[in-house]
Amino acid sequence: MPKEQVDTNTPANTKVFVLDTNILLHEPLAFTSFKEHDVVVPMTVLEELDYIKDSKKDVARDARVSIRAMEDLLRDASPEQMLKGVSMKGIGSGDTAPSGRLSIFADLSMDQQAQVFTSNENDNRIINAALYLQQDLSPIQVVLVTKDINMRLKAKGAGMALVEDYFTDQLITDVKYLTKGYYVFGGSFWQQVEAVNSITEGRDTVHTIDKSLVPDPYINEFIVDENKEFAGLIEAFDEKTLDVLDLGYERLMSRRAWGITPKNIGQAMALHTLLDPHIDLCILTGPAGSGKTLLAMAAALEMVIEKNMYDKIIVTRSTPEIAESIGFLPGTEEEKMAPWLAAITDSLEVLHKHDENVKGSMNYIMEKANIQFKSVNFMRGRSLQNAIVILDESQNLTASQLKTIITRCGEGTKLICAGNLSQIDSNYLNALTSGLTYLVEKFKNFSGSATLSLDGVVRSRLAEFAEKEL
Template identity: 75%
Template sequence: MPEKTTSASKLYVLDTNILLHEPLAFLSFKEHDVVIPMTVLEELDYIKDSKKDVARDARVSIRAMEDILHEATPEDMTKGVSLVGLTAGDAAPTGKMSIFADHQLPTGEERFTSKENDNRIINAALFLQKDMPDRVVVLVTKDINMRLKAKGAGLAKVEDYRTDQLVSDIKYLSRGYHRFEGDFWDNVTSVESRTEGRDTIHTISQEVLPEAYVNEFLLDDTDHFAGIVESVNGETMDVLDMGYERLMGKNAWGISPKNIGQAMAMHALLDPHIDLVILTGPAGSGKTLLALAAALEMVVEKNMYDKIIVTRSTPEIAESIGFLPGTEEEKMTPWLAAITDSLEVLHKNDENTKGSMNYIMEKANIQFKSVNFMRGRSIQNAIVILDESQNLTASQLKTIITRCGEGTKLICGGNLAQIDSNYLTPVTSGLTYLVEKFKNFSGSATVNLDGVVRSRLAEFAEEHL
């Protein structure tokens, strides 16, 4: 068991779900010590051979721990092996990691007598708390019920794992725009304006919006001013004056925006200088339709890209896609019905809707691909539409984004209220991570579409159910 040292450093006991959520989580506790109960290793061993989507994370975590402990003696593993030098930077770990044989607790020390895995891990934390009164013992788990049980059993410190959470609550997630109360110009004390071609650019003090970032849209309550932050220079920022009416006048593939949110999204989608567009919002806000309309406009009408690649996560891929007949694209068709539905809407007034759809799919070279087969590819001069991205982890999104080569534009759409994964929440979703991490990247833009335009039925359901 860990050494009894009088220290200000804490002792963190990790639950299995922490290592499934982030396989290298034991490196995130800086100067504090980390304890891995034997029960956790047993659960990881069971999960690594399963067909669950977290099996890979279990294997990564096991391999990482083996790399650290492979030269340690049994005594070293129980007392703790130093984590110094494994990573660099201010957050590099300097504590120790140990393995605790929780199934060999002394008789009578168990608070829970049933042998469920959660109970064994809580028993281990309670024993360490009693045996090391001079140290703060903290159980870290993402299981809410387990946190309640541990506190009820007498464990003083129980925490969620929040190292990877960039926002504490989804309501603080960047929306991609800022709306000023009243008139925008009432907030501006001094301005320098210049004209570049047909564009008017205002240089204003950053005190107007201290936390402004590049490609953030600026609106006001009068519905007269609409602009976008072109650059932030420390004390000042350049704002491109787009004009509210001109922004609402955008058009792509016969589609015009129905509200200012869709207008901002359309501007970002049609801007060739923006390589990543992230669209968030409720069902029926127009994310998929706008993405497809803009993609068709840029591929077919403007010849700016060669093809459109449409992909999305496929839950339970092993069980659900394998039995479907046909090629990869034919297997993906049921998952990407939202795209074909949108394509049908875009051509519903044509004389032969089905003929038009088939022609456009061939003309625009629309390809349906599975996320599972994106690794290793290099996609050049294409538009990639990633639908339902709220179900992906940050590492899965990284795999897809790093596939995008020269001249490729990526459009990520998702609704954080419709997460299907058992292991993700709105604050831990890869989509949330993406919005916050790319907020200050000049080649990306985020737009939160907050109006449901699908139908009055859909709008009422979104508001009241």
């Protein structure tokens, strides 16, 4: 998009965003997310997408989706129009629909004298393209968008004035604002309730209280108090009132699943959610050692073996990038996945540690509950019916990857997503852009889902101290 080809009708406040490859792998349709602003995709990015689309990497599909979407837009454009930019009007609707232009920049043919970096690395080519456009299109603001932290540092050091991460799919500004799944009243709950209307049906009692007592309430949010006198669950609300199901603090703490009882109120709330047949999606967040995997496994065994509510348990997680292709490991898919799902087998050992033959018990239970270990990379195209799906280490997945898994869940399937936002291994994700964070915020008002953030580390006093001090 050389300056002489810039549309003179372009508003003065319009920016030009140069996209890195990882943006289009993170969100294949990201180029449509910049509203009235123009988007430039360097030729080097298309080269990288071309290489990735034919690879065996999990992001190969995302690369293909992005390429097809750009081809649909640019199919009838001439080479001159592609350089100048093709309008994205008509894609999508509403306030977020794009109205800017998409163009391809032939950075591979740039004059070497115009390049800051002389080495031929792809990142350097993309930065060179952004720097060239920054100078050529001045005073129009040019922004390089990348999820690669080191690339952002290199670009700024090379003279790029505006370098950003991709925030379009970021729903909160700080992880401390992330929904916890419960609200704690200081002191006694009943001392703060001035008016209440209670209705008892069978064993259940529902209290209707003033909505102003709970800031920003949502369906399936727990309510507890510091005095350990009250525990409830928000079932419904309108503009003025809240309907709260009285769970009873002591009753909640006495819940039991496969021999496991909660060690704190957070685990009690999580166990209640896990065992609730009306909840299709359970999201458990919290530090290492807070009991996420153990509670999920105990509840799953209880519902499959004791209550016969589901037919099987499918355990899956994202494998590290070095093992995206698990083919080099010996054995069946379950045996290949075993090293990455050791947390599950560790939990099974804990649940049966008092048995006379622990290994024999584990083998029996795995067969009885039809426990299957699956790689998240091979979940596409499947339809999971009447099963409990435990998705461990979900903090390392993007929103699109989580969508792929959730849309696999058919009738009668319960999905449990567990993850620790402080242990993200992905090169391009952080606590704010993780798919787990996106999932928590997007589903908090869905009546078929519930979120619980577990605070206390109950693994050991050593683990608790390490979580706080290291």
